[in-house]
Amino acid sequence: SPTHRDAKLKMTKAEIIARISEVVSFARACVDDVEFSPEDAIRTEHDFLQEAVAAAIEAGATTINIPDTVGYATPGEITSLFRMLTAKAPPHIVFSAHCHDDLGMAVANSLAAVLGGARQIECAINGIGERAGNCSLEEAVMALCVRRDVFGVTTGVDTTKLHPASQALSRITHSPVPRNKAIVGRNAFAHEAGIHQHGVLADKRTYEIMDAESVGVPSNMLVLGKHSGKHAVGARLKALGFDVSAQRVEDLFPDFKRLADTCREVTDADLVRLATGDARVDGRVGPWRMRRTELRVDWEDGTKPYARITMEHDNGERRTVSHEGEGPVDAAFAAVCAVTGVPGVISILDLHHIATEGVVRAEAIVEVEGELYSGKAREVDIADAAVAAFVAAINQAVSLRAANPRRIKMAAGA
Amino acid sequence: SPTHRDAKLKMTKAEIIARISEVVSFARACVDDVEFSPEDAIRTEHDFLQEAVAAAIEAGATTINIPDTVGYATPGEITSLFRMLTAKAPPHIVFSAHCHDDLGMAVANSLAAVLGGARQIECAINGIGERAGNCSLEEAVMALCVRRDVFGVTTGVDTTKLHPASQALSRITHSPVPRNKAIVGRNAFAHEAGIHQHGVLADKRTYEIMDAESVGVPSNMLVLGKHSGKHAVGARLKALGFDVSAQRVEDLFPDFKRLADTCREVTDADLVRLATGDARVDGRVGPWRMRRTELRVDWEDGTKPYARITMEHDNGERRTVSHEGEGPVDAAFAAVCAVTGVPGVISILDLHHIATEGVVRAEAIVEVEGELYSGKAREVDIADAAVAAFVAAINQAVSLRAANPRRIKMAAGA
Numbered sequence: 001s002p003t004h005r006d007a008k009l010k011m012t013k014a015e016i017i018a019r020i021s022e023v024v025s026f027a028r029a030c031v032d033d034v035e036f037s038p039e040d041a042i043r044t045e046h047d048f049l050q051e052a053v054a055a056a057i058e059a060g061a062t063t064i065n066i067p068d069t070v071g072y073a074t075p076g077e078i079t080s081l082f083r084m085l086t087a088k089a090p091p092h093i094v095f096s097a098h099c100h101d102d103l104g105m106a107v108a109n110s111l112a113a114v115l116g117g118a119r120q121i122e123c124a125i126n127g128i129g130e131r132a133g134n135c136s137l138e139e140a141v142m143a144l145c146v147r148r149d150v151f152g153v154t155t156g157v158d159t160t161k162l163h164p165a166s167q168a169l170s171r172i173t174h175s176p177v178p179r180n181k182a183i184v185g186r187n188a189f190a191h192e193a194g195i196h197q198h199g200v201l202a203d204k205r206t207y208e209i210m211d212a213e214s215v216g217v218p219s220n221m222l223v224l225g226k227h228s229g230k231h232a233v234g235a236r237l238k239a240l241g242f243d244v245s246a247q248r249v250e251d252l253f254p255d256f257k258r259l260a261d262t263c264r265e266v267t268d269a270d271l272v273r274l275a276t277g278d279a280r281v282d283g284r285v286g287p288w289r290m291r292r293t294e295l296r297v298d299w300e301d302g303t304k305p306y307a308r309i310t311m312e313h314d315n316g317e318r319r320t321v322s323h324e325g326e327g328p329v330d331a332a333f334a335a336v337c338a339v340t341g342v343p344g345v346i347s348i349l350d351l352h353h354i355a356t357e358g359v360v361r362a363e364a365i366v367e368v369e370g371e372l373y374s375g376k377a378r379e380v381d382i383a384d385a386a387v388a389a390f391v392a393a394i395n396q397a398v399s400l401r402a403a404n405p406r407r408i409k410m411a412a413g414a
Numbered sequence: 415s416p417t418h419r420d421a422k423l424k425m426t427k428a429e430i431i432a433r434i435s436e437v438v439s440f441a442r443a444c445v446d447d448v449e450f451s452p453e454d455a456i457r458t459e460h461d462f463l464q465e466a467v468a469a470a471i472e473a474g475a476t477t478i479n480i481p482d483t484v485g486y487a488t489p490g491e492i493t494s495l496f497r498m499l500t501a502k503a504p505p506h507i508v509f510s511a512h513c514h515d516d517l518g519m520a521v522a523n524s525l526a527a528v529l530g531g532a533r534q535i536e537c538a539i540n541g542i543g544e545r546a547g548n549c550s551l552e553e554a555v556m557a558l559c560v561r562r563d564v565f566g567v568t569t570g571v572d573t574t575k576l577h578p579a580s581q582a583l584s585r586i587t588h589s590p591v592p593r594n595k596a597i598v599g600r601n602a603f604a605h606e607a608g609i610h611q612h613g614v615l616a617d618k619r620t621y622e623i624m625d626a627e628s629v630g631v632p633s634n635m636l637v638l639g640k641h642s643g644k645h646a647v648g649a650r651l652k653a654l655g656f657d658v659s660a661q662r663v664e665d666l667f668p669d670f671k672r673l674a675d676t677c678r679e680v681t682d683a684d685l686v687r688l689a690t691g692d693a694r695v696d697g698r699v700g701p702w703r704m705r706r707t708e709l710r711v712d713w714e715d716g717t718k719p720y721a722r723i724t725m726e727h728d729n730g731e732r733r734t735v736s737h738e739g740e741g742p743v744d745a746a747f748a749a750v751c752a753v754t755g756v757p758g759v760i761s762i763l764d765l766h767h768i769a770t771e772g773v774v775r776a777e778a779i780v781e782v783e784g785e786l787y788s789g790k791a792r793e794v795d796i797a798d799a800a801v802a803a804f805v806a807a808i809n810q811a812v813s814l815r816a817a818n819p820r821r822i823k824m825a826a827g828a
Contacts, residue, residue, distance in 0.1 A: 071623070072560070072561070074525065075522050076489070076529070076564075079490075101594075101596050102596055102597075102624075103553055103556060103557040103560060104522070104596045105522045107517070107518035107519055108488070108519045108521075108523070112490075127594065131602055131603065132594050132595065132596035132599060132602050133596075136518055139518030140518070143488075147486070150488050175593060176590075179589060180541065180542060180543070180546050180547035180589075181546065182517060182518045182547075183518075188516070188546050189545065190545060209484045290713060291713055291714055292711065292712045292713065293709075293710070293712075294708075294709070295707075295710070295797065297706065298707075299703075299706065300705055300706065305795065305798075325795070326794040327793060327794050327795015327796070327797060327798040328797045328798065330795045330796075346767075349767040351765045351767075351796065353762065353764070380740040380741050381719065381742060382741070382743045382744075382765070382800050383711075383797045384711065384743075386797075
């Protein structure tokens with residue numbers, strides 16, 4: 001663009017064209033597929049952009065990427081621009097779009113490029129990237145898939161890997177996926193409004209244009225709430241290790257609905273409480289429960305933070321262990337492992353303080369010898385919530401390892 | 415749509431038209447402005463939709479809202495549909511768009527409706543709403559503002575209220591705004607890539623299409639990083655209560671850049687450490703520091719969780735207090751208040767566990783007698799991080815209340 005030319009490159013148009021020819025020719029002498037990408041192409045004068053693209057193609061570029069570097073374009077502009085560029089280029093050239101989301105249009109703009117002839121989209125899982133991020137891969141893929149009637153192209157992407165990929169990236173970047181993120185957010189397939197409930201129960205096509213299964217949401221990640229049916233409840237109970245009959249699910253269902261009406265989301269722990277009739281507040285799924293916790297940090301005497309915890313097994317056995325750690329809660333995690341004999345390591349720990357409800361929701365993913373276990377908890381205190389979620393994950397490990405020593409690993413970074 | 419007609423309403427087309435006339439007439443008899451909104455309009459046959467809209471207008475509807483209930487439309491379809499509908503309607507009718515983000519196109523679709531003649535957009539701050547949410551108000555407003563050349567309309571929205579509104583909603587819903595959310599995310603105005611750094615330093619228009627100030631991002635919310643200039647660093651130091659000369663900022667700047675290169679984001683606590691030459695790890699901004707923490711929970715003996723903490727003031731005074739709480743960390747917060755004499759209540763507590771860095775980042779917003787103070791901390795442990803962030807907020811309260819008893823309140827829910 002003129003701004004980039006004057007402020008950053010400090011080159012004239014002619015100098016830029018000469019440099020493009022030189023650099024692209026050199027690159028093409030080294031490799032077969034050369035991608036040329038003129039920064040801030042969207043804000044560049046169309047005639048000069050065409051000249052630059054022609055020079056690059058002349059010099060051997062095979063892929064032409066048109067970036068909307070500042071996230072400025074609208075879909076209509078993008079389609080016109082790509083139509084103009086593709087019309088004048090030889091058929092073997094692949095046009096590509098690189099869109100930023102500064103005005104919230106990265107996905108629509110990338111798809112508009114496809115309408116204009118682009119056959120490559122530069123996008124990122126979860127839409128990560130500079131500033132407001134880039135085109136979200138999962139949204140673009142599913143839009144091309146759901147609206148193939150409009151776009152007429154296929155991507156070759158296995159859509160059932162979208163959710164696991166999103167989760168893996170979220171773990172690596174430690175950026176939680178927003179609840180209402182399209183396709184991969186926790187709420188993307190949840191229907192809460194009363195008006196929608198009616199429709200979904202009658203025919204889920206009324207409000208769903210794609211299945212959660214088609215994007216690889218594991219059944220245990222689907223939020224159980226007031227719209228969940230008996231089938232979903234039964235399947236989750238089975239996944240939690242309960243051998244429940246259809247009649248038993250039928251019997252439990254009214255209580256499930258009551259609970260869902262009160263607290264929107266019914267957690268695994270809630271479900272276990274329902275199934276076992278266990279009113280204990282720690283919501284555990286497994287044999288161990290926390291009895292006493294003592295955490296200590298001293299910034300002066302040079303000792304490491306430590307925790308002393310007491311836990312009780314269903315068989316009545318009590319164990320007390322003191323353990324050091326990097327911090328008091330970290331020490332408590334280590335002590336829980338020592339008590340239970342399960343070598344767990346925190347893989348992810350998400351905490352959400354919900355002031356309106358006066359609670360902290362915690363979710364811990366704990367790795368035990370290469371397998372992942374998850375535990376959730378709702379407590380009024382951060383430390384309690386973190387420890388309770390950890391204990392829930394360890395309990396899950398104990399139960400599931402006992403039930404099936406060769407269970408399938410949870411998708412971890414894959 | 416046919417699906418809704420058959421599965422949910424169980425009505426024929428003729429029955430629906432009759433019902434529209436009846437209901438709209440009744441509404442119009444009660445009020446002057448009646449909005450008619452045919453659910454899932456996008457998937458409805460165009461001729462039947464036109465018939466329905468005509469019936470509603472005939473019966474007295476003044477606003478016609480066209481919802482993309484399932485988030486299925488593309489911008490091109492929306493523009494055509496609105497052009498078709500507006501062309502046949504009397505000029506006093508206001509057309510409205512209601513778009514969902516299931517395929518990531520809610521904003522682009524709403525703007526496409528404006529291009530097609532819509533003059534009302536139904537949108538939500540932070541894009542909240544059913545499933546993947548609705549059109550994000552802040553993105554739509556800024557797109558209409560930045561791209562007025564394309565859309566040719568004004569909104570009347572005071573854009574400097576967008577960021578405060580987003581923050582307020584985030585507090586109320588206790589959903590953190592994603593870092594890379596357009597317009598209102600923490601990273602929306604941060605430039606990290608090296609290639610961009612060069613351009614922004616030369617002329618910020620190379621990568622910025624709008625100013626952070628224009629959307630009301632308070633200067634103390636802007637991320638200080640390697641692209642921040644001396645002016646920004648000086649302004650932040652001043653805001654933190656340091657009376658620094660231009661020469662002092664000049665002297666500190668190389669250290670600031672080194673720090674920014676290492677840890678990307680330079681926090682207020684980092685800045686205070688730089689300014690004071692204080693190497694203490696607690697990163698506090700104020701007179702109090704934590705010396706010892708003991709947290710205790712006993713689920714058996716019926717006692718309430720309690721914390722015993724020891725803190726030291728800059729003047730050498732030490733105080734130790736034991737306090738009960740809803741949980742151990744909650745008790746520690748109460749004990750910190752008792753020690754410092756500052757009646758603080760947690761308003762928001764955000765924790766992010768960053769496994770790759772082995773740290774927990776905590777940010778606490780603490781309310782003290784109607785004013786909000788914020789504290790941040792980076793610690794390896796959840797409890798440590800939460801308490802440190804709380805102490806930082808209390809220290810900020812102590813310092814700022816001493817410096818300026820009538821300071822302007824932080825925007826809280828406004």
